[in-house]
Amino acid sequence: MWQRNVLTTWPSALPEGLGGDWTGWSQQPHEATWSAERRQAVVDAVKRQYAAQGWTPPGLQDLEQDGCRVVTVGHQLVVCGGPAFLHHKVLSAIRTARGLELAWGVPVAPVFWMASEDHDWKEAARVDGASATHNWVPDDLSIPNPVGRLATSGLDALLRAWGEDGAPASMVNDLIQDLDAVEQEGGPYAQVFFRWMHRWYGDLGLVVLDPDDEALKASCAELWAREMRDEGVRHALEGTDAMEGPAHVRDNQLFWLGEEGRVGIVKGDSRDGTASWKAGQHDFVDPSQGWDAWAVHEAAHCSPGVLLRPLYQEMLLESACVILGPGEWKYWHQLPLAFGAHGVAFPALRLRDHGLVMSPELVQSGWQPRDGWMTVEQWEKWVLDGWMETHQDVLASHHAALIEATAAIRATGMELASELSGAGGAFEKGVDKAWTQWLKKFRRALKSQQPEAWSAFQKAQGALMREGVPQDRWANWQVLAGEEVNAWNEAWMAEPEVLTTSVWLHRPQT
Incomplete structure (x- = not known):
């Protein structure tokens, strides 16, 4: 069963934000209204994207209300949902939206912002089963x-292999059904992931939005124009501490979507005292109609980089709050000055809830989150230290007796002849060295003489970390939950009025 805990329960330090009732928040969310023009652009896009799948968007009536606000969460298009923290983020967004709706008395919709334009496919292409990692290798690399624009070849094989490695059969069949529906229409991977997110969370009210949308990009063309005029994010951050943040501040935050794929726009040769740009083999010169008109016309080819994507998102959504992971929390904090320079409101940031599933072996091991994450080497030391401690009194007694005996032997020698002092000291050192070596062998013997207990401890560590990575960053939510996934989702919806970031621990029922 799942139990909610305070943020400091997590095995490693997390940003606490404001603390108190707003633990995990950068600031309290503002109740300002969502501009009608921006809201309508988003509503139109949502209708269009859901209609392409033959669906009606969840909560459409709420989105169309003047007072509606949104809680936004974004993530890469990880196959089969990838590591569990994707789901931790989404569930945090849904529950936070419900909590703010209760507090404010206006509709608050949870929106999933698809990171469909990310071109680091390797991060998105792996999913763990019960015993192995499965990798999707697309054909067109x-x-x-x-x-999001990749073809779906190879996905079917990955899904079936994952299904044979602990993923619930009913879920795998559903995901394959979604894949088949998209492939029949010749659609890209983004449409598959869109359907998966709707399948998992549509009934909880999650609205899925793909920002790789020409109309949405055209409505935010001023962002692209400012980058091309060299008046964008870097211009706003130049000379400030934000330049030293975790995310690299490029000269131009745009990427160009063309025949060469998604290619970063970089500085070319200066012309007539003004900056020029290039992306691969594509050169950009000052357009006769100006960059503003150019940006509208070329919007479909413009793709925001990591530090421009938040501005694109918030120019459209004007979120009441944005749900982030710890890494995202850091680079979003590079951007307040850029938001101000662009006239875009900087949203309240809320750290996602964190969750850990404690296996029966992990519970039995006596490990607690305060003990921290442990690699295999650290875990083995921790286990053996604990086992040695159970023998500590007996060993201490033997050691004391040994020290007393060697001291007596040395004293006897000294009484007989002073020249035996050196030999007595060497004897004491030899005994001490032998004792140390014996303790090491005794420690190893504890491990070899308890193979079943040792195996259980190894299994416990394997549930906690894999290859040095904490559970929530590799273990798949569907595999962990099995047929209980809906019950797990509902458990995380408990007490929506509690807005603080929480740590959830799942212990097996006894």
Whole structure:
């Protein structure tokens, strides 16, 4: 069963934000209204994207209300949902939206912002089963296309292999059904992931939005124009501490979507005292109609980088709050000055809830979150230290007796002849060395003489970390939950009025 705990329960330090009733928040969320123009652009896109799948968006009536606000969460298009923290983020967004709706008395919709334009497919292409990691290798990798635009070849084989490695059979069949529906229409991977997110969380009210949308990009063309005029994010952050943040501040935050895939726009040769740009083999010169008109016309080719994506998102959504992981929390904090320079409101940031499933072996081991994450080497030391402690009194007694005996032997020698002093000291050192070596062998013998207990401890560590990575960053939510996934989701919806970031621990029922 799941139990909610305070943020400091987590095995490693997390940003606490404001603390108190707003633990995990950068600031309290503002109740300002969502501008009608921006809201309508988003509503139109949502209708269009859901209609392409033959669906009606969840909570459409709420989105269309003047007072509606949104809680936004974004993530890469990880196959089969990837590591559990994707689901931790989404569930945090849904429950936070419900909590703010209760507090404010207006509709608050949870929106999933698909990171469909990310071109680092390797991060999105792996999913863990019960015993192994499964990797999707698309066919068309010679060109760095955005993940969302990749063809779906190879996905079916991955899904079936994952299904044989602990994933619930009913879920795998559903995901294959979604894949088949998209492949029949010749659609890209983004449409598959869109359907998966709707399948998992549509009934909880999650609205899925793909920002790789020409109309949405055209409505935010001023962002692209400012980058091309060299008046964008870097211009706003130049000379400030934000330049030293975790995310690299490029000269131009735009990428160009063209025949060469998604290629970063970089500085070319200066012309007539003004900056020029290039992306691969594509050169950009000052357009006769100006960058503003150019940005509208070329919007479909413009793709925001990591530090421009938040501005694109918030120019459209004006979120009441944004749900983030710890890494995202850090680079979003590079951007308040850029938001101000662009006239975009900087949202309240809320750290996602964190969850850990404690296996029966992990519970039995006596490990507690305060003990921290442990690699295999650290875990083995921790286990053996604990076992040695149970023998500590007996060993201490033997050691004391040994020290007393060697001291007596040395004293006897000294009484007989002073020249035996050196030999007595060497004897004491030899005994001490032998004792140390014996303790090491005794420690190893504890391990070899308890193979079943040792195996259980190894299994416990394997549930906690894999290859040095904490559970929530490798273990798949569907595999962990099995047929209980809906019950797990509902458990995380408990007490929506509690807005603080929480740590959830799942212990087996006894």
